[in-house]
Amino acid sequence: MPASARSSPMAINLSPSHSMFKKSRGKSSSSQSPSDAASYLSAVSQADARSRASSNGKFSSTSTPALSLSSSVTSSSEDTVLRTGEDESNHDGLAFPATPPTSEQVFTTVHTEFGHCSNEGYRYTSQHMASEPIEAIHERDPPYYILLSTYVSYLILICLGHVRDFIGKRLKAKAYRELRPHSGYAPLTSDFDSFYTRRLKQRMAECFNQPVTGVAGRTIMLVDRTSDDQNASYRLLGTRTRVLNISSYNYLGFAQGKGGCADAVEEGIRRYGVSTCGSRLEGGSSDLHTTAEALVAKFVGKEDAIIASMGFATNSTMIPALVGKGCLIISDELNHASIRFGVRLSGASVRMFKHNDMKALEALLREVISQGQPRTHRPWKKILLIVEGLYSMEGTMVNLPEVIKLKQRYKFNLFIDEAHSIGALGPNGRGVVDYFGIDPKHVDILMGTFTKSFGAAGGYIAGSKTLISHLRLRSHSGPYAEAMTPPVLVQILASMASIMGVSPASLTSSSHTTLRPVASNESSQALMTSHPGPAPASMIPNWMTLPPALSDGSEGKNRLRRLAFNARYLHRGLDKLGFITYGHPSSPIVPLLLFNPGKMCMFHRMMLRRKTPIIVVVVAYPATPLVTSRVRFCVSASHTKEDIDIVLRACDEVGDWLDLKHGIPAAERWTVQKITERSGELVHPSA
Amino acid sequence: MDSPSSENLFTFLSYSLANFQAAFFRIPGSAVLTRYVKSSHQDDPGRTLLEVILALFVIRTLLQSRTRTDRSGGKHFIQFSDKEIDDLVDEWTPEPLDPPLTEQQEADLAAIPVIAGPTGPKPKLMNTGKPCVNLASLNFAGLAGNEHIQQRAIETMRKYGVGSCGPSGFYGTIDVHTELEQRISDFLGTESSVLYAQGFSTICSVIPAFCKRSDIIIADRGVNFAIQKGLQISRSTIRWYDHNDLSSLESVLESVAKEMKRRRSQKHARKFIVTEGLFEQDGAMVDLPKLVELKEKYKFRLILDETLSFGSIGRTGRGLTELYNVPAARVDMIIGSLAIGLCSSGGFCAGSLTATSHQRHNALSFVFSASLPALLAVSALEGINLLVNTPSILNNLQENVRAARAILDRLDCVTIPSHSASPVIHIHLKTNSTSLHPSTAVVSTKPSNPSSVLPRDAANWTWDAETEEQILQEVVEDALAQGVLITKAKRLRGQELVDPRPSIRLALTSALSKKDTEKAVGVVRSSLIKVLGKRR
Numbered sequence A: 001m002p003a004s005a006r007s008s009p010m011a012i013n014l015s016p017s018h019s020m021f022k023k024s025r026g027k028s029s030s031s032q033s034p035s036d037a038a039s040y041l042s043a044v045s046q047a048d049a050r051s052r053a054s055s056n057g058k059f060s061s062t063s064t065p066a067l068s069l070s071s072s073v074t075s076s077s078e079d080t081v082l083r084t085g086e087d088e089s090n091h092d093g094l095a096f097p098a099t100p101p102t103s104e105q106v107f108t109t110v111h112t113e114f115g116h117c118s119n120e121g122y123r124y125t126s127q128h129m130a131s132e133p134i135e136a137i138h139e140r141d142p143p144y145y146i147l148l149s150t151y152v153s154y155l156i157l158i159c160l161g162h163v164r165d166f167i168g169k170r171l172k173a174k175a176y177r178e179l180r181p182h183s184g185y186a187p188l189t190s191d192f193d194s195f196y197t198r199r200l201k202q203r204m205a206e207c208f209n210q211p212v213t214g215v216a217g218r219t220i221m222l223v224d225r226t227s228d229d230q231n232a233s234y235r236l237l238g239t240r241t242r243v244l245n246i247s248s249y250n251y252l253g254f255a256q257g258k259g260g261c262a263d264a265v266e267e268g269i270r271r272y273g274v275s276t277c278g279s280r281l282e283g284g285s286s287d288l289h290t291t292a293e294a295l296v297a298k299f300v301g302k303e304d305a306i307i308a309s310m311g312f313a314t315n316s317t318m319i320p321a322l323v324g325k326g327c328l329i330i331s332d333e334l335n336h337a338s339i340r341f342g343v344r345l346s347g348a349s350v351r352m353f354k355h356n357d358m359k360a361l362e363a364l365l366r367e368v369i370s371q372g373q374p375r376t377h378r379p380w381k382k383i384l385l386i387v388e389g390l391y392s393m394e395g396t397m398v399n400l401p402e403v404i405k406l407k408q409r410y411k412f413n414l415f416i417d418e419a420h421s422i423g424a425l426g427p428n429g430r431g432v433v434d435y436f437g438i439d440p441k442h443v444d445i446l447m448g449t450f451t452k453s454f455g456a457a458g459g460y461i462a463g464s465k466t467l468i469s470h471l472r473l474r475s476h477s478g479p480y481a482e483a484m485t486p487p488v489l490v491q492i493l494a495s496m497a498s499i500m501g502v503s504p505a506s507l508t509s510s511s512h513t514t515l516r517p518v519a520s521n522e523s524s525q526a527l528m529t530s531h532p533g534p535a536p537a538s539m540i541p542n543w544m545t546l547p548p549a550l551s552d553g554s555e556g557k558n559r560l561r562r563l564a565f566n567a568r569y570l571h572r573g574l575d576k577l578g579f580i581t582y583g584h585p586s587s588p589i590v591p592l593l594l595f596n597p598g599k600m601c602m603f604h605r606m607m608l609r610r611k612t613p614i615i616v617v618v619v620a621y622p623a624t625p626l627v628t629s630r631v632r633f634c635v636s637a638s639h640t641k642e643d644i645d646i647v648l649r650a651c652d653e654v655g656d657w658l659d660l661k662h663g664i665p666a667a668e669r670w671t672v673q674k675i676t677e678r679s680g681e682l683v684h685p686s687a
Numbered sequence B: 001m002d003s004p005s006s007e008n009l010f011t012f013l014s015y016s017l018a019n020f021q022a023a024f025f026r027i028p029g030s031a032v033l034t035r036y037v038k039s040s041h042q043d044d045p046g047r048t049l050l051e052v053i054l055a056l057f058v059i060r061t062l063l064q065s066r067t068r069t070d071r072s073g074g075k076h077f078i079q080f081s082d083k084e085i086d087d088l089v090d091e092w093t094p095e096p097l098d099p100p101l102t103e104q105q106e107a108d109l110a111a112i113p114v115i116a117g118p119t120g121p122k123p124k125l126m127n128t129g130k131p132c133v134n135l136a137s138l139n140f141a142g143l144a145g146n147e148h149i150q151q152r153a154i155e156t157m158r159k160y161g162v163g164s165c166g167p168s169g170f171y172g173t174i175d176v177h178t179e180l181e182q183r184i185s186d187f188l189g190t191e192s193s194v195l196y197a198q199g200f201s202t203i204c205s206v207i208p209a210f211c212k213r214s215d216i217i218i219a220d221r222g223v224n225f226a227i228q229k230g231l232q233i234s235r236s237t238i239r240w241y242d243h244n245d246l247s248s249l250e251s252v253l254e255s256v257a258k259e260m261k262r263r264r265s266q267k268h269a270r271k272f273i274v275t276e277g278l279f280e281q282d283g284a285m286v287d288l289p290k291l292v293e294l295k296e297k298y299k300f301r302l303i304l305d306e307t308l309s310f311g312s313i314g315r316t317g318r319g320l321t322e323l324y325n326v327p328a329a330r331v332d333m334i335i336g337s338l339a340i341g342l343c344s345s346g347g348f349c350a351g352s353l354t355a356t357s358h359q360r361h362n363a364l365s366f367v368f369s370a371s372l373p374a375l376l377a378v379s380a381l382e383g384i385n386l387l388v389n390t391p392s393i394l395n396n397l398q399e400n401v402r403a404a405r406a407i408l409d410r411l412d413c414v415t416i417p418s419h420s421a422s423p424v425i426h427i428h429l430k431t432n433s434t435s436l437h438p439s440t441a442v443v444s445t446k447p448s449n450p451s452s453v454l455p456r457d458a459a460n461w462t463w464d465a466e467t468e469e470q471i472l473q474e475v476v477e478d479a480l481a482q483g484v485l486i487t488k489a490k491r492l493r494g495q496e497l498v499d500p501r502p503s504i505r506l507a508l509t510s511a512l513s514k515k516d517t518e519k520a521v522g523v524v525r526s527s528l529i530k531v532l533g534k535r536r
């Protein structure tokens, strides 16, 4: 088509942005960068040459030199480990590793996307230890003055807001037009909602909705912006800043634009296009969906799985198909909004229990089973317990062993939302079930999302074959929602296969085109017994060739172990520095308590203005209780130990400034120096 | 009369009061408190009273919230002993979560078409391994498989990866999202727009973001499932008007306006009309100019779901606003899908800046879900560019629609409720005489009841969903045997507010030539005649 060739002004600014960026950055950093960059470059190219020389034969077929990626499909010339095309300077310490690689080390990732870290000491296995309490959250309270000042801050904010509204509505009627009934229309937004947004959230708006560009990997590019009218609107400055990203849900570091998964996705787009055009039941199903669903089922150790194109919608459209009137849902009080959405649509009754409190849960179970349905006292048709594997705001892990015990006694059905835990927990990355070493057959429904660990999008539900068949026909997604797109499916297939490892093609026919790979009974049984095992080669499309490090599962294993190390290291490190943190020490989500709303903005800003800028997520009411505002770190396998050191150092300094260290008494604290030196000791549970 | 005991009581009280006082003064800081109370009482006795009332109020609310959670069963609560509870627990047997599938369900499952390889106008089918002509997938503008879009998607993936790894609020706002939002609002002519990660979940979240319990919504009886769910979540007062019948809408508007005048409490209620541009259930199209006139007259806000019409209707795919030449700014919110019109994924809501920024903070599936993958946003952007630059695409689509309708309209064993320009064509079976689907519009004189979702002549419907589904499935299979992929409109029977009549849904595409379309629709026609003829 003639039009398509013309590059329209609306096309994303791939090329223009480079020059713009270079100009703006060049000035500030030109003085120091060349030496760093040049020396690193030369070191690396030597290493490259050495590795090429030494690898004659070893990597014969798929030789992966230190620098250039093996992605033969990509034609782009910027395809080297070093040049992401945008940074040449390393003044912020983000572009290149502190120590150049040696000849033995072969890195196939871009350091800014996925950090180079070859020290085997910085690894750990995510696994439940009997010695470690599951509910390790002895939540520490801050001193009273902190609580008091927090309440007072909110009080001032609210009073000021009301005063400003009161005066504004009278003196500047035009600016407040949308808030008042005008020409017969009621205001579009309710008073409370808009008050909260205008008077509280807007003051910290700079912490939210920051536009970014590039891969949300180990680092990310911020699109710099500024506000001239107290955050009512923003103006882009035209510059970008590379920052250390400890905020994205990129647990295993699969958010990558280069590497084996990305190559597979490119091939996938060429083969399948961008969309399958329609809903799953009305002509939008492709063989890729079937393949991916079978692999997901194999991954989590269930008979079958169904995929939806959005994680939120997985809950909101499938829970109503599981339970209905006359059923009861028991839900943890901190369950995600998508679960609540689904629960409300289902028409079932709901009861909540205190977060992760097994005693309260048991008491509730005894009550609801004995009382039956309200008024009629008829027994409940079904009781579905919905919990999350890893809670995204708290970092707490569900007490699964206890839940399973209760399940055996009280016969309810169990639904675990593993949005954050799948891939991120367990020695094999199979989620919280794997972490506790529990057989997945004890859990009726395993739900999860691909947004997090797999660097993709969408969600799945896995369960028995009949259950999933019901969901295919009865869930809202089947007939009405768009099917997942091929690029996303391929990303899932590739990342999941590289976590599992692919077992070499066996005697079984490698026709990837079988409709339901787990169709026959015996084969599905064979699959079940080998859980958690590698993916049979027949289960991934035969055109998808992963580099050896991915397909033999070694890289996946490595990522899991790096994530486990990083998570524990940051968590324990912050504890030792004296901060109040929540959650399980093995959780890759590490919340650090700030309390005071004013500190949220300051913390965010101070982390961003450091020599190595760091972006953090701050969360406050209504996502958390009013007083316990927090920052939430999301650790990734793509971080190196040095990155975590940087974060710890930054927190240490900022924490002193903002008076945040109210955890352990000063005498028990460690210095940052000590923490970074003795990281191994911290990570291993004996410490 | 009983003086000694009352005396006892009195001494006991004074004794305990003294004790309490002593204990109170032992608490550090109590002196400060008494001093404070005393001095403030001196300054202003009214304030003490006020503070006491406040304290009491706080205690009351605290107690209340506690009891509310404890009470649960209310007056129906039965006290059991532990033993009894154990017995009841032992006795309780839940229904299975996964009852075996019925035969019908098994058949439905097996009949789901699965495409091998890329989709497009002539894909290969998994089940048969043979190529077929595709009148099932929604590929109106023929963007599926477009090389340019694929190339841009690949480039974007190389720069941004696949997933965005975070919700918009937390570093999930990628520059291409902003760009696409800008592009959409420029394209439609609205002030702004906001992107969602899935088309279906868009309107489910938009409606409850604005419509609360005290608000009033007037909705069409034939709205799609996503809107139904949005209405359910909103808990607003809902009034219904007859499917695509604007005179019915006007009378409902009239009655609601009267009702609101009577009831003071509703004076500040927000008022919305929710309807679709091109109805998903039957392909009918709303008369937008009339609708906008009505909503302006009665001062309602209009939420228009253009999920099907965006990217398929109008000269360049802007939807109904383009077709009827109504400025989009006069429609308060337009919801569209990037998955259907632009063959990408995701959805959007376009409207005023107030409306969209409110959603960024309050729409659940926007706030609590990861943002759209960058490569899909860019694909959608390129889709819009193609539509704008090549108006012939939708022209071809319209020609195909006309060709198809020319073939189907002459068939007298079926009725077609769809609008003559609609690229989705629903085919209903014609049953004899009295049975009337509202879309076949035979006017009954009695006005319908706006509080009930049931259409006025629902009682007269004689069609039997199950047999019709069966017949239509036969048609689908017969057509497939002749190399044309079509589908029934898939429904969640029993979950819809009113079960729509079973239909076959053809989705036309500009990627097929007029001749191919005619041939394929001809096959459908002969399948219909064959299967229905057998039945007679």
Ligand SMILES: Cc1ncc(COP(=O)(O)O)c(C=O)c1O
Pocket: A310, A311, A312, A313, A315, A336, A338, A388, A392, A417, A419, A420, A449, A450, A451, A457, A458, A459, B368, B369, B370, B371
């Ligand atoms: C527990 C839980 N479930 C579901 C979701 C929704 O997933 P997605 O972002 O893929 O829509 C999230 C995301 O934050 C989550 O935390």
